[in-house]
Amino acid sequence: MxxxxxxxxxxxxxxxxxxxxxxxxxxxxxxxxxxxxxxxATVNLVRAYNDSELYEKAWAKAAVDEEVIEILGELEPVDKLAILEGEVIYHDDNTVDATIRISGNRGRGRLDITARKITGNWVYSRIGVRIKSGRHKGKTIEVDPEVFKK
Incomplete structure (x- = not known):
C-alpha cells in the first residue's frame, strides 16, 4: 500500500x-x-428564453411585413439559440427591450423589440428589423406593432 x-x-x-x-x-x-x-444579463436571457411568446408574436408581425419579406424573404422560425445570442433588458417585471437574430431565405437581420406585459399579454410599442446583410445592410424597417392585433 x-x-x-x-x-x-x-x-x-x-x-x-x-x-x-x-x-x-x-x-x-x-x-x-x-x-x-x-x-x-444572464437572468434576463433565461427569462426571455422561457417566455417564447415575447419574441414569437413579434416575429410573426415582422414575418408578414411586406418590406421585410421583400428584403429578407420568407423568415425562418426563431430558434432558441437566437435568444441566447441576443440581448435582453428587463426594465421592470413587465417592460422589456430585446434584440434577437432572424434570417430569411434572402438575408439576415436583427429583430428589435420593445414591449410591455399587460394583463398577461405582450403589447409591443416597437418592432424593428435591422438588416445585416445584402445591399440593404444597415437599413432599419419599422414594423407596425398593431398588425393583426387580437
Missing part, C-alpha cells in the same frame, strides 16, 4: 502548474462575473 503514496505525490507535482493556473483563471472569471452586470 505504501507504493501508492509516492505516485499520488508525483501526480500532484506533475500537474500542480495546471491546477494552480486553472484555479487562478476560475477565480478571475468568477470575480468578473460578480463585479459586472453579467448575473443580471
Amino acid at each position: 505504501d507504493h501508492h503514496l509516492p505516485l499520488a505525490k508525483k501526480g500532484w507535482r506533475r500537474n500542480r502548474l495546471w491546477i494552480i493556473s486553472l484555479s487562478g483563471i476560475a477565480l478571475i472569471l468568477a470575480g468578473i462575473f460578480v463585479v459586472t452586470d453579467m448575473p443580471e
Whole structure:
C-alpha cells in the first residue's frame, strides 16, 4: 500500500502548474462575473428564453411585413439559440427591450423589440428589423406593432 503514496505525490507535482493556473483563471472569471452586470444579463436571457411568446408574436408581425419579406424573404422560425445570442433588458417585471437574430431565405437581420406585459399579454410599442446583410445592410424597417392585433 505504501507504493501508492509516492505516485499520488508525483501526480500532484506533475500537474500542480495546471491546477494552480486553472484555479487562478476560475477565480478571475468568477470575480468578473460578480463585479459586472453579467448575473443580471444572464437572468434576463433565461427569462426571455422561457417566455417564447415575447419574441414569437413579434416575429410573426415582422414575418408578414411586406418590406421585410421583400428584403429578407420568407423568415425562418426563431430558434432558441437566437435568444441566447441576443440581448435582453428587463426594465421592470413587465417592460422589456430585446434584440434577437432572424434570417430569411434572402438575408439576415436583427429583430428589435420593445414591449410591455399587460394583463398577461405582450403589447409591443416597437418592432424593428435591422438588416445585416445584402445591399440593404444597415437599413432599419419599422414594423407596425398593431398588425393583426387580437
